[in-house]
Amino acid sequence: MPELPEVEGVVRSLAPVARGREIRNVKVSETVVNSKAAGKEAIVKGLSVDKFSEELAGYTIEAVTRRSKYIYFHLIKNDTCRLLVSHLGMTGAWFVVNAITEIREQKFRNHIHAIFELEDGGLLVYSDIRRFGELRLLTCEQDHLPLTLMAPEPFDADAEEFFIEKTNQDKYTKKPIKEVIMDGQIISGCGNIYATEALFRMRIHPKRATGRISRERKQQLFREIVTVLDESIQAGGSSISDYRNINGEAGSMQDRLQMYGRKVCPICGSNTASIQIANRTSTYCKKCQH
Numbered sequence: 001m002p003e004l005p006e007v008e009g010v011v012r013s014l015a016p017v018a019r020g021r022e023i024r025n026v027k028v029s030e031t032v033v034n035s036k037a038a039g040k041e042a043i044v045k046g047l048s049v050d051k052f053s054e055e056l057a058g059y060t061i062e063a064v065t066r067r068s069k070y071i072y073f074h075l076i077k078n079d080t081c082r083l084l085v086s087h088l089g090m091t092g093a094w095f096v097v098n099a100i101t102e103i104r105e106q107k108f109r110n111h112i113h114a115i116f117e118l119e120d121g122g123l124l125v126y127s128d129i130r131r132f133g134e135l136r137l138l139t140c141e142q143d144h145l146p147l148t149l150m151a152p153e154p155f156d157a158d159a160e161e162f163f164i165e166k167t168n169q170d171k172y173t174k175k176p177i178k179e180v181i182m183d184g185q186i187i188s189g190c191g192n193i194y195a196t197e198a199l200f201r202m203r204i205h206p207k208r209a210t211g212r213i214s215r216e217r218k219q220q221l222f223r224e225i226v227t228v229l230d231e232s233i234q235a236g237g238s239s240i241s242d243y244r245n246i247n248g249e250a251g252s253m254q255d256r257l258q259m260y261g262r263k264v265c266p267i268c269g270s271n272t273a274s275i276q277i278a279n280r281t282s283t284y285c286k287k288c289q290h
């Protein structure tokens, strides 16, 4: 699943090619249309497919930004603003092309669920193999409650203190630290990959109760998470399973991960262990992490 660095990579490559372009028309796949007709909220959330397409026509993409693991398309038509929010789910990918054939990998071509036809003839394409992604057209962030509950961006000055205060709350002190740092209301954008890495670097056991970690160690852990996220942004994100940057590019952070997806601990050489925490597989070293 794409985490903050992967989404940042998408936004950095998408923003310069999407900015300033006007949406003429939006076509949504038959799979999504049928699934919506059957009462499922597939990909297009909160609006009917017709309404979604109708509402978007004529808007210009003013900016593309990231907030946590979401992509925000800031749209404007005359003086009216809209916010198109995209979550990539497991396998969402964006492409900006002149023709669908320019999308090199067939599996992405086979799972296109929205095509934004642009006024200049270009195409902004959303592909999603497993269809866990979301497209949500809003007036502003406040229209969708989960967006307003997100922790500050981890790089913001107030994020560390926010994290410390949250982790001191009773409802979190008994929870495993791994579950807490993967919670977007405590830190934004840290999922399984980077939580696993930061805990390994800190030699903290993923199941350790949050309340049993000192304030100082929690501060160090927070800073380690920020460091790992930043390193991954510099490396273009991790290319795990079907994650791709815009236009099919892949990052290289996966080569630098020391614990996520590893069979052997790079410090002590023993086999790594796995446990389930918050429905995700956590890899760790029994000898090195306490």
Ligand SMILES: [Zn+2]
Pocket (backbone or CB within 6 Å): 265, 266, 267, 268, 269, 270, 285, 286, 287, 288, 289
């Ligand atoms: Zn070890």
